[in-house]
Amino acid sequence: MKTLNELKALRDKIRPTLAMRLKEEGNAGYKYDVLVCGGTGCTSSGSETLLKEFDAQLEKYGVKNDVNMVKTGCFGLCALGPIVIVYPEGTFYSRVQVEDVEKIVASHLVKGEVVKELVYPETLDGDVLKSLNETNFYKKQHRIALHNGGVISPEHIEEAIGMDAYQALGKALTEMTPDDVINEIKASGLRGRGGGGFPTGVKWSLVPRNIEGQKYVCCNADEGDPGAFMDRSILESDPHTVLEAMAIAGYAIGADQGYIYIRAEYPIAVKRLQIAIDQANEYGLLGKDIFGTGFNFNVEVRLGAGAFVCGEETALMTSIEGHRGEPRPRPPFPAVKGLFGRPTVLNNVETYANVPKIILNGAEWFQSMGTEKSKGTKVFALGGKINNTGLVEVPMGTTLREIIEEIGGGIPNGKKFKAAQTGGPSGGCIPAELIDTPIDYDSLMAIGSMMGSGGLIVMDEDNCMVDIAKFFLEFTVDESCGKCTPCRVGTKRLLEILTKITKGQGTLEDIDKLEALCYQIKSASLCGLGQTAPNPVLSTLKYFRDEYIAHVVDKKCPAGVCKALTNYSIVAEKCKGCSACSRKCPVGAISGEIKKPFVIDTNKCVKCGVCMETCKFDAIVKG
Amino acid sequence: MSKKSTIPFNGTPEQEAKLREIIAAHKDMQGALIPVLHEAQAVYGYLPIEVQSIIAEGLGVSLAEVYGVVTFYAQFSLNPKGKYEIGVCLGTACYVKGSGDILDKFKQILGIDVGECTPDGRFSLTATRCVGACGLAPVVTVNEDVYGRLTVDDVQGILDKYMEV
Ligand SMILES: Cc1cc2nc3c(=O)[nH]c(=O)nc-3n(C[C@H](O)[C@H](O)[C@H](O)COP(=O)(O)O)c2cc1C
Ligand code: SF4
Ligand code: SF4
Ligand code: SF4
């Protein structure tokens, strides 16, 4: 590939193979495109086996040449996986099992008859198939970073090129100066998606321009927030968009070397990234003299090794250098003195994923989405007590209610929504009464939470907020690198007090101590980990103080989670005296006479909950 | 007494040759230590002090430096793992759906704690942080296999699958 025109010609040549999926004019000679999700979620639920089975069945029915099999990245609705979509109609098959494959081939791909019982019910309106974009899950989404997710095969650069990959790089290199690029990103209002929300264009402009020597571009794909998988999904479904963006950043700041620091726990993403880098090099879209402009750019993948603190930018660079990933004080900022002591730009995966589209479509287009100070969209990993667990991308300013009730399909089992946690171990909770909060950087800050990198965990009435705060503190105590005392010792003390409270040994004074200690840790810690570690405690104290008080004063856990504070008992009026519970109890704590109410001996009971699950008459309660 | 296995180091000459190849391939790389440790662990299954010494010498860094890095990162292990490594996800999405109870059940049945290995070397237990299959929470991995949408009652059945042979 020597020129941008060559790339555009190739794009036009490839486009027809994507036409069916994109519902465009054009044809590549296939009758069907069958898309099978190859994201981590669906791979875990068995999509690799499905692909093999499709291959065998297509052979068996002699329709191999009619069907284009495509292994894509995540569609977003991981809870319904493994997912198979058949175009041209866009039929959405959910939870497909190996046995189902033959049915889909024999009926749908041979005879053209949709297998209705396997179709995701939301896309069926009586007998009529609805398009995916009309379902509640997709209707309110707006996909920029996830644009190619569930559309193309991430392991074939040709498909990415068909979706305009590397044209933004070509445009930047041939039509724009480095300053033009930085100004376009500045004007777009794009802010860092890794949690901090720092304006990306400004960050790029801080790299000194007129100095000789090596500079670097880093991509933070460490994704430490447990329960979040936005960045992983982007890399698994569209690695080229990140590579392209890094090259654009390299052009803007004058760097020719990029590093992607990624969690080793993401083997699929690592593999696809490496394939993508190799293919881009082969096509001359990375490497030397890109588009004949004399601009060189190489990318190398570096694996993390399971330390949350390495998501912090200075720790990440120390880790790439081969040392213990301990943060260093800032200033100096990475823009001046970063990786190997050289000027470095470091951004999050999702931040990069927005860059090529901004260069291609212009800052104004990006500006038109979102709120005044938070432009564009944000990807969230929706998890916990929610029907549609998965990946969603919504315009900034979408309310939490829209995300939970409409896109997420509400709370399972008729339970009540209690709170949502954003920002993981650094963030806070949003209680039910604030469900109409628009999701953007500033609104979340104002209510004591934070945007974070995009983890959004939904909790219902069965979750105890003190227990959740304790869960996050266990995490930070584990992950504190130990370099500074307020964080190393302070978080341990927080955890001790929380443990005491969940065991029913806390006092009102402990709650005050907890709060005071939180503020000390926040102000005295060296890096963001320590500075934000108290947030889950502070925000649960702010919105669920009564729950803390119930633990220390009434010695009760209202949600029935903290075992030391939970007692099981039998409601005599409801008990039929069937003895089922007493036969299941592992410690023989339940006794009684048949057909008369049974009783639990609280001193013997180890609170395993088996009896409650066993009783068919709802006669056993906890509290 | 802890049930950690204390198998003596018994690396083979083939493994050592492989390790020296890995070191040679990374000699000129900036920040080579961590990539070398990753590959060495893939060869030996863990990183005993004997392996760390070879790496220190080969890359020309002190053993203290190597040891410091190995102990800093959770992925690097000083002890051999079980033939089957069970990872119970304690990421937030799994935790709010009860993965803590599932971990307790594994501990109870296997009689080991997190970070330990059964005396016969068959199972080791770790608590993982989000394997990225949150849509299937709660999630347990056994080597490469992933089990999702679990309840406490599924635990015995999973172990049974790895009991034969
Ligand atoms: C303890 C800690 C963990 C972090 N983890 C991540 C992470 O996993 N991914 C990420 O992109 N940023 C993470 N950050 C933020 C980074 O330090 C940095 O601000 C960000 O990657 C910059 O990219 P952005 O401007 O594009 O957001 C973390 C920060 C702290 C303090
Ligand atoms: S705040 Fe915590 S994680 Fe950050 S440098 Fe200090 S001890 Fe390490
Ligand atoms: S909770 Fe468990 S130990 Fe207690 S009574 Fe019920 S079955 Fe027995
Ligand atoms: S199972 Fe329920 S109904 Fe039967 S004895 Fe126990 S509490 Fe009573």
Ligand code: FES
């Ligand atoms: S991994 Fe298949 S839909 Fe998310």
Ligand code: FES
């Ligand atoms: S939190 Fe368990 S897989 Fe993500």
